[in-house]
Amino acid sequence: TDAGAGFEQTLTGMTVGIDSRNDIPEGIATLGAFMGYSHSHIGFDRGGHGSVDSYSLGGYASWEHESGFYLDGVVKLNRFESNVAGKMSSGGAANGSYHSNGLGGHIETGMRFTDGNWNLTPYASLTGFTADNPEYHLSNGMESKSVDTRSIYRELGATLSYNMRLGNGMEVEPWLKAAVRKEFVDDNRVKVNSDGNFVNDLSGRRGIYQAGIKASFSSTLSGHLGVGYSNGAGMESPWNAVAGVNWSF
Secondary structure, eight states: OTTOOOEEEEEEEEEEEEEEEEEETTEEEEEEEEEEEEEEEEEETTSOEEEEEEEEEEEEEEEEETTSEEEEEEEEEEEEEEEEEEEOTTSOEEEEEEEEEEEEEEEEEEEOEEETTEEEEEEEEEEEEEEOOOEEEOTTSOEEEEOOEEEEEEEEEEEEEEOEEOTTSOEEEEEEEEEEEEEOOOOEEEEETTSOEEEEOOOEEEEEEEEEEEEEOSSSEEEEEEEEEEEETTEEEEEEEEEEEEEOO
């Protein structure tokens, strides 16, 4: 960020879900539900570290017209359990823990264009999230309280991919994505002791650039790998990587 508060985050997790795909006139509709768990470890450049355990429950719906037009929606509830091991400017250490609850939603619409093995998908999406205001105390007596954390952003972008079928029957799809994201919320505040409010303002536009590959090993097993970079609105993510395996039955 502009303030120099750099950090490195490692996240692992698992999601289990169930859904139903139904043929409807001129398209396909999907309804589903899911639950998940993730663990995130954060290390700060200035010293100190923290972790977050997240438990989630949600549902989703999707509609795709035979023309390639689609509309997707997701709603998710979260329970966050956080631990902090901070390093003070004086060199001392302070520990603490707290929990909070969150609610998020995402809606996306776009159009899939196909030409042979090539696929181009321009899209637009809107995402919102809110979490309640935790109040916690560190072992050195410091107190912190935040107002409800909120985020609302829109994203406009496109994904380009190429489908390949290998000789062994496996399908591979490399892809590229570019998007512009605009965050609208600029007044997330935290009060530390009696020193007034600190404002976490990440509003503004940032560019998002990603590349990856998806592979279908069988009719029930697939995997994906992706890397990305984003920059803008006072924050840079020099790099991030994500990998996962999907098993359906």
